Amino acid sequence: MADPVAMTPIPTTESPEEKFREFLEIRGEKLTEPRRVLIRHIFDAHKHFDADELVADLRLAGRQVSRSTVYRTLRLLVEANLLRELRLNNRSAYEHDYGYPSHDHLHCSECNEVVEFCNDGIRQLREAISLEHGFRATGHRFLITGVCQACSRKRSPRRRLDLI
Amino acid sequence: MADPVAMTPIPTTESPEEKFREFLEIRGEKLTEPRRVLIRHIFDAHKHFDADELVADLRLAGRQVSRSTVYRTLRLLVEANLLRELRLNNRSAYEHDYGYPSHDHLHCSECNEVVEFCNDGIRQLREAISLEHGFRATGHRFLITGVCQACSRKRSPRRRLDLI
DNA sequence: ATTTTTGCAAACCATTTGCAGCTGG
DNA sequence: CCAGCTGCAAATGGTTTGCAAAAAT
Numbered sequence: 405m406a407d408p409v410a411m412t413p414i415p416t417t418e419s420p421e422e423k424f425r426e427f428l429e430i431r432g433e434k435l436t437e438p439r440r441v442l443i444r445h446i447f448d449a450h451k452h453f454d455a456d457e458l459v460a461d462l463r464l465a466g467r468q469v470s471r472s473t474v475y476r477t478l479r480l481l482v483e484a485n486l487l488r489e490l491r492l493n494n495r496s497a498y499e500h501d502y503g504y505p506s507h508d509h510l511h512c513s514e515c516n517e518v519v520e521f522c523n524d525g526i527r528q529l530r531e532a533i534s535l536e537h538g539f540r541a542t543g544h545r546f547l548i549t550g551v552c553q554a555c556s557r558k559r560s561p562r563r564r565l566d567l568i
Numbered sequence: 569m570a571d572p573v574a575m576t577p578i579p580t581t582e583s584p585e586e587k588f589r590e591f592l593e594i595r596g597e598k599l600t601e602p603r604r605v606l607i608r609h610i611f612d613a614h615k616h617f618d619a620d621e622l623v624a625d626l627r628l629a630g631r632q633v634s635r636s637t638v639y640r641t642l643r644l645l646v647e648a649n650l651l652r653e654l655r656l657n658n659r660s661a662y663e664h665d666y667g668y669p670s671h672d673h674l675h676c677s678e679c680n681e682v683v684e685f686c687n688d689g690i691r692q693l694r695e696a697i698s699l700e701h702g703f704r705a706t707g708h709r710f711l712i713t714g715v716c717q718a719c720s721r722k723r724s725p726r727r728r729l730d731l732i
Numbered sequence: 733a734t735t736t737t738t739g740c741a742a743a744c745c746a747t748t749t750g751c752a753g754c755t756g757g
Numbered sequence: 758c759c760a761g762c763t764g765c766a767a768a769t770g771g772t773t774t775g776c777a778a779a780a781a782t
Contacts, residue, residue: 434736434781455771470739475772491655494747495771510703519701525693530712537683538717539674547709548694553702598756600762619746634764639747658772659746 411520413450416503420447420486423502427484438469442477443486447500452490452518454497492518492547508546514555575684577614580667584611584650587666591648602633606641607650611664616654616682618661656682656711672710678719 418426421443425435445462446453453461459474469477478498481487488501492511508526510519526546534541551559582590585607589599609626610617617625619638626633633641642662645651652665656675672690674683690710698705 432736436737436781438738472740472773473738476737510698510701512703513706519703521697521701523693523697525689529687529689529693533685533687534674534712534714537674537685538720539676539683539712539714540720541712541714542677543714544710544712546711548698548703548705549707549709550698550703550705556702556704596760598761600756602763636748636765637763640762 411505411507411522413503414505420502424481424484424486427486428480438473439477439480441467441469442474443481446481446487446498447503450500450504452497452499454495456495508548510548510550510552512552512555513549514551514559517552519552575669575671575686577667578669584666588645588648588650591650592644602637603641603644605631605633606638607645610645610651610662611667614664614668616661616663618659620659654709672712674712674714674716676716676719677713678715678722681716683716 421435421440424439424443428435428439441462442458445465445467446458455471455474455478458478459469459471462469462474478487478496482489482498486500486502487498490497490499490509505522506527507520507522510521511517512519526544530541530544533539585599585604588603588607592599592603605626606622609629609631610622619635619642622642623633623635623638626638642651642660646653646662650664650666651662654661654663654673669686670691671684671686674685675681676683690708694705694708697703
């Protein structure tokens, strides 16, 4: 999966690991070594990833964690609001939620690139629409699908001069 | 799956079946009996459904079509822009695209109800954002998740008087 | 000590596919 | 006729789960 176009992180007082420990503590659960390995690895770089990529990545880094534990921990991290789950394809992709401003996505259907963007209008629209329908909104997902500039150029190359 | 709150259909000159036949013809493919059964059944009632419900529904109606054919035909109908695919859960749900205005969804996380709504602001926002990022938008998905009025009342019942 | 977690392998489950026979045009 | 389609059963592939051993508090 392509890296998202990066956005500026929000300053946080707690590390993701601390936040996870708190979350687990409240539920009487434990911050174990595999979980520590996972959360550190995941928050080491800001990018979108899926379970499979995570397993492969960890293996490369010599920090092997079993597939089941990866799946189980991903679910926990979503419940803890540390990660957000995206459903672009048939598999689940994940992105940082903690320490990042809320945002939405552009998805290029050609090259699969995912671009993040912030736009205040969306939240306003969401609130207006929810109000109108008697909903109490807890979240939203706004995904624009299309073709990015690079792929547009590839498909319908204008004048060769444009490329020089 | 709960029925969507209905919207007013758009008047169409061709039936879904005719539109499907044209689509198939262009690709040198055939409008067979199982496909006719499916498209008629699907466009008989405006509601969201998934592959499983469709198979069950057809069985009840005494019009059995094999699961494989259902899946294969659903894919075709999406390609033909007769249906739209939604990914609310882990399984794919479908809704009418042809003959219906483009719209988005509110999803109640308590009772699973899906409410459709139209809002011009979304398309404008989508175009503005796409332009800003050099994307050529081909579509979007805007899903507001929250709690509907009925469920809100169930969870935090105010005064009994409100209900009388 | 007791409860939770891990890793493995097996199970799950929605969806896809190979294939032999059937069907539409 | 002949390409495309169907239904069946088997395969696929991402994700979940049962269980015995291991680890955390």
